[in-house]
Amino acid sequence: MYQIISPIVDRKIVSDQIHLLTFKSKEIAKDAKPGQFVNVRVSNGLYPYLRRPFSICEVNYDTFSILFSVFGMGTKVLAEKKAGGSLDVIGPLGKGFSIDKDFESAIIVAGGLGSAPFPFLISRLKPDVNIKSFVGARTKELLISYKLENISFATDDGSYGKKMNVVELLSDEFQKGSFDSKVKLYGCGPTLMLKALSKFALENNFDCEISTEAAMACGFGICQGCPMESSNGEKYFLVCKDGPVFNVRDVKL
Amino acid sequence: MSKPDLKVKIGSLEFNNPIFVASGTFGYGLESSDFVDINKLGAIVTKSLSLKPRKGNPPPRIVETPSGMLNAIGLANIGVERFLKEKLPLLNQFDTKIIANVAASSVEEYVECVRLMTNEKIDAFEINVSCPNVHDGGLEFGTNCLKVGEITQKTVAVSTKPIIIKLTPNVTRIAEFAQVAKENGAAAVSAINTFIGMVIDITKRKPKLSHNTGGLSGPAIKPLAVAKVFQIYKEVDIPIIGIGGISNYSDVIEFLLAGATAVQIGTHNFVEPDCTEKIISDLVKYLINNNVKSVKELIGKLQLF
Numbered sequence: 001m002y003q004i005i006s007p008i009v010d011r012k013i014v015s016d017q018i019h020l021l022t023f024k025s026k027e028i029a030k031d032a033k034p035g036q037f038v039n040v041r042v043s044n045g046l047y048p049y050l051r052r053p054f055s056i057c058e059v060n061y062d063t064f065s066i067l068f069s070v071f072g073m074g075t076k077v078l079a080e081k082k083a084g085g086s087l088d089v090i091g092p093l094g095k096g097f098s099i100d101k102d103f104e105s106a107i108i109v110a111g112g113l114g115s116a117p118f119p120f121l122i123s124r125l126k127p128d129v130n131i132k133s134f135v136g137a138r139t140k141e142l143l144i145s146y147k148l149e150n151i152s153f154a155t156d157d158g159s160y161g162k163k164m165n166v167v168e169l170l171s172d173e174f175q176k177g178s179f180d181s182k183v184k185l186y187g188c189g190p191t192l193m194l195k196a197l198s199k200f201a202l203e204n205n206f207d208c209e210i211s212t213e214a215a216m217a218c219g220f221g222i223c224q225g226c227p228m229e230s231s232n233g234e235k236y237f238l239v240c241k242d243g244p245v246f247n248v249r250d251v252k253l
Numbered sequence: 254m255s256k257p258d259l260k261v262k263i264g265s266l267e268f269n270n271p272i273f274v275a276s277g278t279f280g281y282g283l284e285s286s287d288f289v290d291i292n293k294l295g296a297i298v299t300k301s302l303s304l305k306p307r308k309g310n311p312p313p314r315i316v317e318t319p320s321g322m323l324n325a326i327g328l329a330n331i332g333v334e335r336f337l338k339e340k341l342p343l344l345n346q347f348d349t350k351i352i353a354n355v356a357a358s359s360v361e362e363y364v365e366c367v368r369l370m371t372n373e374k375i376d377a378f379e380i381n382v383s384c385p386n387v388h389d390g391g392l393e394f395g396t397n398c399l400k401v402g403e404i405t406q407k408t409v410a411v412s413t414k415p416i417i418i419k420l421t422p423n424v425t426r427i428a429e430f431a432q433v434a435k436e437n438g439a440a441a442v443s444a445i446n447t448f449i450g451m452v453i454d455i456t457k458r459k460p461k462l463s464h465n466t467g468g469l470s471g472p473a474i475k476p477l478a479v480a481k482v483f484q485i486y487k488e489v490d491i492p493i494i495g496i497g498g499i500s501n502y503s504d505v506i507e508f509l510l511a512g513a514t515a516v517q518i519g520t521h522n523f524v525e526p527d528c529t530e531k532i533i534s535d536l537v538k539y540l541i542n543n544n545v546k547s548v549k550e551l552i553g554k555l556q557l558f
Contacts, residue, residue: 049472217315222285223326
């Protein structure tokens with residue numbers, strides 16, 4: 001875990017309103033694992049005040065990237081940043097996906113910006129593991145498939161791919177017998193999607209890890225602002241420190 | 254000019270410098286050691302400790318506000334027993350003062366917490382009578398002068414260490430509470446805890462926090478906090494530890510001039526985990542540049558119009 005003033009080395013518009021910002025930091029890039037995140041101070045002023053957490057989307061030698069859309073004040077300010085500037089970044093933070101590779105296929109299930117952590121994951125799974133991606137959103141414009149592979153799409157309004165939600169699409173494929181026995185599911189997206197995915201995985205006995213999201217201030221366990229209830233209801237995990245990736249068996253969404 | 258003297262005293266305790274970290278913003282004191290040299294801090298005030306572990310409030314627990322944040326953590330903590338066993342021995346390796354913050358749901362629980370810890374290597378207790386985010390205890394105590402008096406008197410009676418009462422700003426006249434703390438034997442008061450605040454989601458027509466209201470902190474509350482410190486300083490002869498929205502050395506000096514003997518950095522630890530070190534170093538530069546030999550020379554030296 002480092003706090004580093006990281007130069008912005010590249011800025012891309014991936015699709016309508018979706019930005020990819022690439023930072024140079026050898027330390028963060030070297031230590032990062034797929035599913036981990038960084039907490040970015042978007043402004044040196046006092047508003048917006050808190051840092052903003054972003055999944056690490058890609059890592060290339062001494063750089064790492066974050067993928068984001070303009071949602072509130074923090075991302076609005078961030079979207080105005082240009083290559084040549086720099087930002088104060090804390091990372092890598094949290095616990096990432098497990099990639100023990102005791103499986104032949106990885107099934108990636110992403111809703112909207114939930115695609116963000118998967119390019120990094122895919123880069124670490126290849127070439128040993130087959131990748132299949134299920135990508136969903138409300139409409140065609142909101143689908144994000146940056147650097148995903150072997151993709152099936154679903155939209156709520158049917159404007160692209162199948163007219164259904166992404167977990168229904170996954171379930172349909174499963175009914176058709178498309179998955180072999182050694183499969184691992186990885187999911188990231190809105191809470192409702194993660195709930196449906198958890199239910200599907202538990203009912204069908206799939207090993208499944210999900211990347212979750214919560215409002216947080218510090219990102220490393222001191223503010224206690226990001227609780228996630230354990231599946232037995234006995235305690236709260238912290239999304240920032242115990243997550244953001246959890247096995248669906250362990251948490252109650 | 255030789256290096257200025259940063260030492261300050263509260264009762265019998267001497268601190269290496271007046272920069273402390275506030276309860277709830279530095280974990281149990283170890284979590285931030287990747288970012289800040291803990292030996293450089295004047296004191297660590299631990300996360301609030303209750304007699305038994307507390308799970309805390311359900312999410313959402315925090316929401317950002319302009320230049321601040323609203324929290325309703327609900328005193329999530331591991332409890333006194335685990336703190337003493339797992340955290341305190343590690344904290345004791347550092348050359349800084351340890352102030353254990355104590356929260357409770359009853360007068361008896363405050364007393365029991367202090368009694369259990371008083372013979373440990375802890376330098377002082379800060380009694381949290383002002384948490385806005387719990388249903389039992391919390392503000393119910395902090396807004397009642399008689400209760401604050403009773404809690405102060407009974408914790409002082411069982412403690413071998415100085416007792417500091419952390420006051421809420423959610424009262425009409427905070428100086429009355431500081432006076433009661435003093436009369437009942439408190440060594441100092443901490444001023445202030447958070448202000449009660451609320452943020453509403455206009456789409457859902459619901460509060461954004463599951464607890465409905467929360468405690469407002471951050472730079473947004475700094476002028477309010479400075480005024481509360483000044484009110485106490487004017488009326489009550491008791492050391493004050495100033496808290497509220499401090500993010501740089503200049504904020505610290507404002508609090509000292511208003512009458513604080515020391516300060517606690519709170520929410521800004523989340524934003525800049527290394528800010529305390531920077532603040533201490535900037536404070537030294539200010540003292541040198543302004544030919545101030547000791548930080549004590551600034552306390553209460555506000556010149557009014």
